[in-house]
Amino acid sequence: MSQFWSKKAKEAKPYVPGEQPAETDVIKLNTNENPYPPSPMTLEAMHRAINSDLRRYPSPTVTELKNIIAAREKVAPSNVFVGNGSDEVLAFAFQAFFEPNKPIKFPETTYSFYPVYANLYDIPFQKVPLNTDFSIDVENLYDSVGGVIFPNPNAPTGLALRLGAIERILQQNTNQVVIVDEAYVEFGAETAVKLTELYPNLLVTRTLSKSHALAGIRLGYAIGNEVLIEGLERIKNSFNSYTINRVSLAGAEAAFKDEVYYSTTINQVKQTREWTSEALRSLNFEVIDSTANFLFVKPNMNAKFLYESLKERGIYVRYFNESKIDGYIRISIGTDAEMEQLVEQIKRIISS
Amino acid sequence: MSQFWSKKAKEAKPYVPGEQPAETDVIKLNTNENPYPPSPMTLEAMHRAINSDLRRYPSPTVTELKNIIAAREKVAPSNVFVGNGSDEVLAFAFQAFFEPNKPIKFPETTYSFYPVYANLYDIPFQKVPLNTDFSIDVENLYDSVGGVIFPNPNAPTGLALRLGAIERILQQNTNQVVIVDEAYVEFGAETAVKLTELYPNLLVTRTLSKSHALAGIRLGYAIGNEVLIEGLERIKNSFNSYTINRVSLAGAEAAFKDEVYYSTTINQVKQTREWTSEALRSLNFEVIDSTANFLFVKPNMNAKFLYESLKERGIYVRYFNESKIDGYIRISIGTDAEMEQLVEQIKRIISS
Structure with missing residues (x-):
């Protein structure tokens, strides 16, 4: 800690955002980004x-x-x-x-x-x-x-x-x-x-x-x-x-000015969310009803272990090391293909 | 003032930037922008x-x-x-x-x-x-x-x-x-x-x-x-x-990564600054030696009047209604053509 820092700088408790991995070949479901690109317009x-x-x-x-x-x-x-x-x-x-x-x-x-x-x-x-x-x-x-x-x-x-x-x-x-x-x-x-x-x-x-x-x-x-x-x-x-x-x-x-495009992609995200909810529930995960572009999920195993195991397999989700929610992971909704891959990898982790 | 504002919001004394006129057919010498475009790279x-x-x-x-x-x-x-x-x-x-x-x-x-x-x-x-x-x-x-x-x-x-x-x-x-x-x-x-x-x-x-x-x-x-x-x-x-x-x-x-381009345009601005300083001094303006991309100038007339007269003619410079400098105007360095136009219009204001 520096003699030159103000009290404010010393006492700040900076926010830690979700990881932004440099690799591009990962499935990134940890910071609630939209899986579809911005509109051509x-x-x-x-x-x-x-x-x-x-x-x-x-x-x-x-x-x-x-x-x-x-x-x-x-x-x-x-x-x-x-x-x-x-x-x-x-x-x-x-x-x-x-x-x-x-x-x-x-x-x-x-x-x-x-x-x-x-x-x-x-x-x-x-x-x-x-x-x-x-x-x-x-x-x-x-x-x-x-x-x-x-x-x-x-x-x-x-x-x-x-x-x-x-x-x-x-x-x-x-x-x-x-x-x-x-x-x-x-x-x-x-x-x-x-x-x-x-x-x-x-x-x-x-x-x-x-x-x-x-x-x-x-x-x-x-x-x-x-x-x-x-x-x-x-x-x-x-x-x-x-x-x-x-x-x-x-x-x-x-x-x-291009709301038709965005309402279409938003609807697609909502559909994929529903598919993913069902798929995870069928694995006996507890899935909270979401109105967002992510799911908050209690897996039928240690949440941190699942977060780390998925990361090893190139899938980033968010784990919060925080009281009351450390049994959960948050999964952003990606494309259908990404969510199918997620579910597939979770099945493999369960059976391994 | 609002009952909902914090003490901080109530006591804030916001900065007032130089005017950003919506018209594009003006000569804008009031916010120290560079007259040359960013590099193609x-x-x-x-x-x-x-x-x-x-x-x-x-x-x-x-x-x-x-x-x-x-x-x-x-x-x-x-x-x-x-x-x-x-x-x-x-x-x-x-x-x-x-x-x-x-x-x-x-x-x-x-x-x-x-x-x-x-x-x-x-x-x-x-x-x-x-x-x-x-x-x-x-x-x-x-x-x-x-x-x-x-x-x-x-x-x-x-x-x-x-x-x-x-x-x-x-x-x-x-x-x-x-x-x-x-x-x-x-x-x-x-x-x-x-x-x-x-x-x-x-x-x-x-x-x-x-x-x-x-x-x-x-x-x-x-x-x-x-x-x-x-x-x-x-x-x-x-x-x-x-x-x-x-x-x-x-x-x-x-x-x-494109410093050759920028050092060329910076040198051009410096040359134009020297030309403009000389031109204004020859009109009996006091011009402070500048190492920036603007000139701080004491005209041989009321500074606010000159600022307003130039604005009427489509040339924006900066006037500070502030103790000790209210006899001066600040002029950003534009292209040669813009500065020639500035000097020409100042001459007309002097003779009118």
Whole structure:
């Protein structure tokens, strides 16, 4: 530890993302990427953005992309914020809406970046227990002092709350901001975007990484009351005037105009998810009903052993060495061929 | 102001970047962009990165780009940090190395994002006066409590410190981090990178925005002792695992391999700068000797009037409504044709 580090740097507990193996001949089911490529229209728009204008800064206000997102989500452009991945959007939201000395609440088992942000920005937090079936116990999220955040569907479980349940959380936290992290919502859960009209304390965050197969361009956004959006802009504009590069902007704008392609690939992922669930259940694995592009699975053997055995066979899944979920693995949904290979290799591990 | 904003959001004083006009038929000399396009090799590499791999996250460690920068700067990869523009690198550095209750020092006239970061992260600061010729008074930067930051060359003056002067600042702040912001260094100042071997408290920041004509891809980096780099990584990995998208990574990697092209365009900018300095001096403008890709100029008329008159004629320059420099304008160096047009329009404004 360095004498030159700030207290903040010393006390930071950095997030550890899923492995990104350099080998390309592996089956990568560990970071919830989409198995299908971005649409040809998206790639074409990105090619067109590669020109001499790259010498210029991108738009600091990303007006065109905000207009497109607003039309898609049926809100005004002033209800839209755009960031360099939804992780950046969440980091700004923690700074804009949560405070030191006011504990926030989030589920005990959830996206493990939340406590990382909280540590970085000195925001105290309370992890609230889930029900024994891993569903979120809504009442545990009532009456927060400093705010609430949870993914819907939750990660890594894939379980979703219904809108009525989300509305009760909002009604029991009227003086605090409630962030619904909808990174995986397009794979089957209900979006809370329409509730942003009724609840000025609701921020919904989204990403193009999974649903639009664009993890590589880093593009996230948020929808909320314009006062919340202004709060995010104040933080962003105190941090970096230009967070989104020109080529990613072009790709995102095109992706939102090509929804037929993406709804087709999303439907394919959902079908493959159902096939995989059935196949794993027939091996006596416990599979939680998922509305995301991954499955949370309790194998009929040691979970860490299965994770390691699959890795030896060139299949990456995610294992969390964390209390209450260390008996499970999380499997991203790949192509049919990849999932057939997964099931085949699991059968071989069982019989070996 | 919103009841939902944190104290941080309420008290933020966001940076206001130079105007980014939507019109394309203007002469844009207000945000120090390079007038020449990125190299064909750079653009070609970016095209190649537009493929189905965009569905995957980029490298969280950006190892390949770090290796290339390390070779260029003659340091180890562990001495290199990469960020989404040098503004992001600076924002991380303020968090990693500066502290609440320990005032930092920077010049009174300098890059106006520094006080914005300081406000956002609760870091007190002392603005130290420049000499009357706008040069940095080195002794004023001695004995800081919390650290030092300054650009070399300074902005918006374009004046550079020699390495000996920087070394004295380092020797008089051995327990604090000193950040030398080298956004414009490739246009004529001496880099302090080689001092990073001797001084573990020195961080040098850089950008591809100006020298490599890549403001549109958002790519900045820092060089320093590996302990400082680790401090930056701890903050970055508590904020966003993947800050650099795949296409910008490919462009930056290629740009550093194509230095002949960029040194040619940098030399052209320097020649145009000298021509423009002479032309403006012959109009009785005071022109400060610049080692950057811009000129800081005191016109023989009201500076704001000149800024506004040029804007009416489709020429954007930068005017700072700020004590001590409100008699000046900052003019980015464009192509020869653009600068001839600038001088011609100034002549017409003078005679009208």
